[in-house]
Amino acid sequence: MGYLFTTIIRVWEMTLQSIGGHLTIGLGGILFLGAPVALWGGAYGYAIAAKAGISLGTSFAIGVALAACAGAIFAFFYARMSNDSFAVITLASVLAVDALIRSWDSVTGGVLGIAGVPRFGFGQTLKNLAIFEMYIAGLALGLEAIFIHSSWGRSLRALKENKIALISMGTSAKFIGQMVLLFASIFIGLSGVFAISRVQFLDPTFGGMVLLVQILTIAIISSAPKTLRLFAVTVIIVLLPEFLRFLNLPVSILGYLRSLIYSLLLIILIFYTLGNTYIKRYV
DSSP states (O other): OHHHHHHHHHHHHHHHHHHHHIIIIIITOOOOOOHHHHHHHHHHHHHHHHHTTOOHHHHHHHHHHHHHHHHHHHHHHHTTSOHHHHHHHHHHHHHHHHHHHHHOHHHHOGGGOEEOOOOOGGGSSHHHHHHHHHHHHHHHHHHHHHHHTSHHHHHHHHHHHOHHHHHHTTOOHHHHHHHHHHHHHHHHHHHHHHHHHHHOEEOTTSSHHHHHHHHHHHHHHTOSSOHHHHHHHHHHHHHHHHHGGGSOOOGGGHHHHHHHHHHHHHHHHHHHHHTTOOOOOOO
């Protein structure tokens, strides 16, 4: 049952991360590659505060606040540079924060990480944590669905499909992008808090480029303004590597071969999903 609940929880956590990627990359066309930074902000904020003896509720708030701060910094740069330059800046921030985490031993634990991170009081068991995260993920999906079909959601889609038309209607494209980056970072940071509460151990390998590839894959495939499609693609991406566990792979190359097969499956999935399809406009 532990494996089942862990897999279910990972679906809910990836759902929160996928919403962040869907809003920025999928719908808004914002080349936001700093998702791991927001995840690390939530995870390390919660872990460090909780290990320091701060109450879990306050630690939770600190983690989300650090993710929001990362989002605010990204929003600041987004309003002052082109989309391509913003992609480079956000990707560089992942490398910079990774180096900071590995070198700041006294705070982050360096490469050895932080062990024994306490779980929430309501999530002492994986079953309870899975139920709680289900409610949070469901609420987040509902909020995104409402946002997508609102005037703000249409403005966000116009940011990707026809930015000039959006500006000509008197709407600030930069402000729309900044708000979406802030909320996306909060969702991703929230998933980081939940994830570290589940595994109770945090080191620099948590998240990183693997997470970024998954979010990009989901955002690309589910670029349509459809929440149910986003959730379905998220479930597929989470469960895809789980099927590889049942393959009789050589132990000596098990990890590398699974990564290679997983990468090839993602390439095939993206190609056959979007390779020959007509790009539909929604605004």
